[in-house]
Amino acid sequence: MNQNTQLTGEWKTDERPVPKPRKRKRLDSEGRWGILLISPYLIHLIVFVAFTSIASLYISFTDYDMLNPPEWTGLANYSKMIDDPLFWKALKNTLYFTILLVPIKTALALVLAVALNQKLKGLKLYRIAHFIPVISSWTVIAYVADSIFNPRFGWANSLLVSLGLEPKNWLADEQLVIPVLVAVAIWKGVGYMMVLFLAGLQNVPGDLYEAAEIDGAGPLQKFWRITVPLISGTTFLVLILSTISSFQSFEQIYVMTAGAVDGVAGGPNNASLVLMLHLYREGFTFFHMGYASAIAWVLFLILFVFTFMQMRLQKRWVHYD
Amino acid sequence: MKRKRSFSLFLSALLSAALLITACTGQQANTGDPQNAKNDSEQIVLKMGYYSDPPTQKKMEELLAKFMEKHPNIKITTETGPHAQFFQKLNTQIAGGNAPDLWLSDGVKVFEFAERGAVKDLRELIEKDLSKEEYYGMDANKGPGGEVWGVPQGIQIGVLYYNKALFDKAGLKYPDANWTWDQVKEAAELMTIDASGKNAKDPSFDPNKVSEYGFTIFSSPVGVSRGWFPLMKTFGGGVLDSSLQKAVLDTPENKQAIEWMVDGMKRGIFPDPVDLQSFQDPFKPFLSGVSGMQIDIYAARVKMREAGLNFDVAPIPAGPGGKRFAPSIVNSWVISKTADEKKTQAAWEWIKYWATDDEAQREWASLGEAIPVKKKVAEEVLTSDTSLNAKVFLDSMEFAGSLDANAVFGEWRKAFDESMFPAFSGEESVEQGLKKANEAVQKVLDGFYKK
Numbered sequence: 001m002n003q004n005t006q007l008t009g010e011w012k013t014d015e016r017p018v019p020k021p022r023k024r025k026r027l028d029s030e031g032r033w034g035i036l037l038i039s040p041y042l043i044h045l046i047v048f049v050a051f052t053s054i055a056s057l058y059i060s061f062t063d064y065d066m067l068n069p070p071e072w073t074g075l076a077n078y079s080k081m082i083d084d085p086l087f088w089k090a091l092k093n094t095l096y097f098t099i100l101l102v103p104i105k106t107a108l109a110l111v112l113a114v115a116l117n118q119k120l121k122g123l124k125l126y127r128i129a130h131f132i133p134v135i136s137s138w139t140v141i142a143y144v145a146d147s148i149f150n151p152r153f154g155w156a157n158s159l160l161v162s163l164g165l166e167p168k169n170w171l172a173d174e175q176l177v178i179p180v181l182v183a184v185a186i187w188k189g190v191g192y193m194m195v196l197f198l199a200g201l202q203n204v205p206g207d208l209y210e211a212a213e214i215d216g217a218g219p220l221q222k223f224w225r226i227t228v229p230l231i232s233g234t235t236f237l238v239l240i241l242s243t244i245s246s247f248q249s250f251e252q253i254y255v256m257t258a259g260a261v262d263g264v265a266g267g268p269n270n271a272s273l274v275l276m277l278h279l280y281r282e283g284f285t286f287f288h289m290g291y292a293s294a295i296a297w298v299l300f301l302i303l304f305v306f307t308f309m310q311m312r313l314q315k316r317w318v319h320y321d
Numbered sequence: 322m323k324r325k326r327s328f329s330l331f332l333s334a335l336l337s338a339a340l341l342i343t344a345c346t347g348q349q350a351n352t353g354d355p356q357n358a359k360n361d362s363e364q365i366v367l368k369m370g371y372y373s374d375p376p377t378q379k380k381m382e383e384l385l386a387k388f389m390e391k392h393p394n395i396k397i398t399t400e401t402g403p404h405a406q407f408f409q410k411l412n413t414q415i416a417g418g419n420a421p422d423l424w425l426s427d428g429v430k431v432f433e434f435a436e437r438g439a440v441k442d443l444r445e446l447i448e449k450d451l452s453k454e455e456y457y458g459m460d461a462n463k464g465p466g467g468e469v470w471g472v473p474q475g476i477q478i479g480v481l482y483y484n485k486a487l488f489d490k491a492g493l494k495y496p497d498a499n500w501t502w503d504q505v506k507e508a509a510e511l512m513t514i515d516a517s518g519k520n521a522k523d524p525s526f527d528p529n530k531v532s533e534y535g536f537t538i539f540s541s542p543v544g545v546s547r548g549w550f551p552l553m554k555t556f557g558g559g560v561l562d563s564s565l566q567k568a569v570l571d572t573p574e575n576k577q578a579i580e581w582m583v584d585g586m587k588r589g590i591f592p593d594p595v596d597l598q599s600f601q602d603p604f605k606p607f608l609s610g611v612s613g614m615q616i617d618i619y620a621a622r623v624k625m626r627e628a629g630l631n632f633d634v635a636p637i638p639a640g641p642g643g644k645r646f647a648p649s650i651v652n653s654w655v656i657s658k659t660a661d662e663k664k665t666q667a668a669w670e671w672i673k674y675w676a677t678d679d680e681a682q683r684e685w686a687s688l689g690e691a692i693p694v695k696k697k698v699a700e701e702v703l704t705s706d707t708s709l710n711a712k713v714f715l716d717s718m719e720f721a722g723s724l725d726a727n728a729v730f731g732e733w734r735k736a737f738d739e740s741m742f743p744a745f746s747g748e749e750s751v752e753q754g755l756k757k758a759n760e761a762v763q764k765v766l767d768g769f770y771k772k
Contacts (some may be wrong), residue, residue: 063772067437152599172595179682268594269742284409287437288731289416 077294087207113197174271200234250276372407372423423668428650433469436728458651471653475691496635509535512613528589555640570759647717736761
């Protein structure tokens with residue numbers, strides 16, 4: 001198909017004009033320099049990304065215990081995945097975690113960014129306050145979260161009890177563990193997304209708001225009609241980044257669900273087992289590196305489809321100037 | 322033209338820089354290479370791996386220095402790190418054909434390495450140089466074909482730790498070698514106190530507001546050495562049969578044992594998994610003095626002393642049929658399959674030094690981390706420890722047994738944990754839990770042994 005259209009040459013009509021040969025030569029030389037200057041990154045990409053990705057694709061079709069050479073088993077790892085209840089549980093948990101986390105975090109980041117884009121007293125202090133969790137390690141965050149959600153000593157339960165309600169087991173409760181993890185992930189991640197939105201907001205021309213005000217628009221109208229469409233590019237970026245990072249959540253869950261004890265995280269009863277954790281456990285604890293690689297590739301495919309869908313949908317709502 | 326020249330100049334500069342970098346790293350990685358040994362005609366350079374924390378690392382380096390002084394032809398370079406990281410790195414090193422020549426293996430991991438073909442059979446060397454009767458744990462690393470995969474480095478054995486202060490407070494007699502599980506539960510009831518100060522025998526006792534527990538027995542994976550596993554064994558049950566390839570979980574003995582545990586958790590006299598989670602560290606109830614008893618291994622004394630506890634030990638109680646069992650973990654030296662003849666000999670010299678040299682054994686024992694493998698030294702060290710009834714550890718050796726560790730130990734333990742969780746939290750019957758666990762564990766075993 002492609003070849004045909006290329007042969008007819010029709011598609012070239014809206015292409016840029018073919019550069020003159022002289023110019024092209026100059027570009028080539030610059031191009032070479034360009035490639036050379038980015039070569040450290042290129043080498044890194046080839047050795048540590050491309051090569052390892054292809055190697056893991058190969059390993060995903062083998063039985064590989066890391067100690068002996070891989071044995072080709074075809075699609076066995078992939079069919080094992082279909083029969084593995086833990087894989088489905090992990091996939092479900094990952095989707096639940098993502099669907100809960102991404103919209104709330106994005107909306108909250110936008111609201112915070114708009115609020116902190118005003119001329120407030122102590123503005124920088126507020127911005128820093130929201131950014132501190134971003135730069136803190138998950139271990140530190142886990143300690144702080146424990147002071148809130150510890151069933152015995154945490155103040156979330158103190159609050160419930162003082163209101164006459166039943167205390168909860170939070171991270172030890174199968175129903176509550178993911179919502180609690182999401183709440184903590186929002187707290188840690190919202191600052192970063194807020195900074196991205198703040199950068200987007202700086203680019204919205206002030207005169208648009210002035211013109212709207214003259215026409216009698218209220219704050220809500222200004223937000224929905226001016227701010228939201230004009231920062232849709234940033235919103236798109238935030239959504240993609242958040243989705244990818246929440247699919248890859250590992251450290252938080254490893255640290256917050258008793259990962260330190262015996263390397264067993266994802267509890268209670270695997271209620272917080274996500275795909276990355278399942279992959280880690282299979283690969284590095286149980287020597288099933290082939291299966292772990294297969295999980296990695298399925299995770300990649302899921303992420304690819306998600307991102308592709310978001311890219312497709314962006315035409316409907318994202319505006320670039 | 323000029324541009325072209327500067328381009329190639331830049332390119333060659335970049336390439337030579339790259340060469341320089343690889344040369345540097347190459348040299349660094351070569352310190353343990355036989356190439357270097359050639360220069361110094363006799364010297365053999367060995368790479369040794371061991372897991373450590375700061376005090377054990379310091380002591381190990383001291384012992385290595387002493388060994389190298391005695392054996393100037395052997396140079397040992399080391400690689401070390403905390404337990405989890407060490408083994409993770411080791412796996413990738415073995416995978417990359419870059420394993421240390423010898424390493425210290427956690428006792429439960431020896432078969433993981435051995436049955437995947439990563440370590441050498443040391444049977445002949447042991448028969449030649451070590452007399453088996455002089456050491457503890459010599460049978461622990463024995464394979465089905467008579468292979469011996471490792472030499473004991475230090476012994477851990479499980480006993481019943483008890484908090485003397487809590488026993489005194491409740492006016493109870495301390496546990497002794499004749500105790501049964503019923504006596505443990507009886508004492509636990511009297512020691513468990515709720516927020517209003519009532520003990521578990523009081524009809525108005527509130528099991529949801531316990532401030533001091535009677536007995537910590539673990540249902541989590543750590544329970545393999547400190548909970549469900551030794552309990553099931555004393556009740557006459559267990560996880561695997563003697564071939565270590567068949568699950569035998571679905572038995573009345575196991576059911577009785579686990580029901581005994583679940584009953585204690587339901588009544589609030591043993592902390593349940595949720596209670597333990599609220600302490601962050603599952604060992605905290607006993608360490609912070611709010612649990613009367615706990616099953617734990619020899620090394621646990623160190624932290625208990627640091628916590629300032631007033632404690633002592635008794636053997637793990639006998640089961641209803643009088644059966645005794647003490648879980649034991651024999652951490653061991655293993656030699657990599659990839660080590661050549663010379664390196665194997667050199668590695669064996671180190672292992673021999675470790676096992677036979679009384680002074681080395683005493684030095685290591687001074688850390689209090691493990692029972693020395695040489696019986697003579699172990700007796701000397703333990704009888705001189707008057708701070709507690711240390712003889713209990715030696716007496717427990719008589720009925721010590723392994724944790725059914727095989728090539729898939731970590732995996733079957735996880736399968737057990739997953740299947741039994743609903744039973745331990747009271748959502749499912751113990752019978753159902755054990756049935757599910759039996760299937761799940763068997764599936765793991767078949768996944769490896771029936772391939």
